[in-house]
Amino acid sequence: MIINLLNPIIVSSSSKTMTDEEAVEQYLITQNVNYFNLIYDRYTNKVYAKCISMLKDNEAAEDATQEIFVKILLSLSRFTGKSKFSTWIYSITYNYCIDMIRRDKKDIEVAVNDFSRIDHVDDNLLDAEILETNIFRLKVVLNHMNVEDKSILMMKYQDDLSIREICEMLNKTESAVKMKILRAKEKFIKIYNEHYNDKVS
């Protein structure tokens, strides 16, 4: 440790082209803060965007981003490389935000009773309609969804995670994840239709 503190804090220019996994490995070996800053620079905006989407408050999102990166720092040695590094970071981010919302009991309960109408809609068509939702309306609808439904839609549409990656993240079976995604989509459409006249599906 002492030797590390005396080392000049210099990271070569080649570090910019390092993969995330290489930067993590180098940070763990050298404890050079610049390797961690490399990871921070790559992911801070994505982490922040998720935090503000979930917590709906700028200051809380900045605080959460800070705490998530400290959590990442303290858990780096536990990153096994089993999943992609980005998936691992997003998993910490979603779990942190879900815990915060549950702790503050700010979650929204949306009762969805009538799924029968949506059951027959082509899933790909539903995906396209959700993805093409006007940004302002998308924000409104997401703000009215509960945190679990919102996060699973963000994992699928924003982070392009595969079903397998979502299964690993949530520690659930493939069929359970598929069902959760379907339910989340249905809730999305229900909320959209409650707010806007040009009904989806």
Added chain:
Amino acid sequence: MAVNNFKELENQIIEERGSGDEDTKRKVNSNIGFFNFISTLIDLYLPKVGDVLKSMAGENEVPNKNNKK
């Protein structure tokens, strides 16, 4: 290319973030500095604390000859 307004929303949020990025980076770096400081203290002093505890437990005490049979 297919429209994905989830990604557009993410980009919009990032654009609106402003200087929060640098402030948060500074705070994270000060946390890293603090953790490094604590681990340095532990590296330096933990072995000494071990030595003190050993000496308190009487490791270097001369065996009492009267106890020998």
